Amino acid sequence: MNNKHYNLKIIVLAAGKSERFNGIKLLSKVTQKKDAITLIQYVLAQISIALNVLNIDKSNLYVATGEYHDQIAEFLDQQFTLSYCAQAHCGVGHTIAQSVKKIIINEVNTSHIMILLADQVALSVDDYVHLIKQSLNMPDKLICAKADREIMPPAIFPQYCFTELMALQGDKGAKALLYKNKAHLEEISLPHAVIDIDTQQDLINWNNKIS
DSSP states (O other), X not given: OOOTTOOEEEEEEEOOOOTTTTSOGGGXXXXXXXXXXXXXXXXXXXXXXXXXXXXXOGGGEEEEEOTTHHHHHHHSOXXXXXXXXXXXXXXXXXXXXXXXXXXXXXXXXXXXXXXXXXXXXXXXXXXXXXXXXXXXXXXXXXXXXXXXXXXXXXXXXXXXXXXXXXXXXXXXXTHHHHHHXXXXXXXXXXXXXXXXXXXXHHHHHHHHHHO
């Protein structure tokens, strides 16, 4: 990455309560070739490789946790920064707001923040690289995925969006900001973004698909 003014931080949202999954969703096993690793490890591996491709240090990656912070921490090595959100139980808006505030306080030169979901299992290294490259090429734009005619995460927010991100509350996530700022939005076709894991059956279907 050659743009010295572009300083991207990544927030992986991993603070959900997994109510529809009936278990700790992010610690469920995902098939990877002949092995199986946890869902959170699988997703972090994809984004980590993408950052390596773009020469972005993995220290820029933050995992936002909530109720299952301790359990998730046991499965992740120290190369990942876990950001515990005490108000995660109030909704994804609180999680995003608290995570962004921590980054702004600790990383004053941050120019962009990327938000992605820890259960978007189908996104590949190439998908993440494509999204970040578009942000590098169009740094003044909000960049987000589009699938099935819907805009969705992952999304990259320039600095002028940080105040709005820190004002989010409850179950109101960052998608509302994408619609609000649609005049400044660049939508990237990422068909795999629509696939996530909500239920045990979703996980079975995914593992059957890639096995």
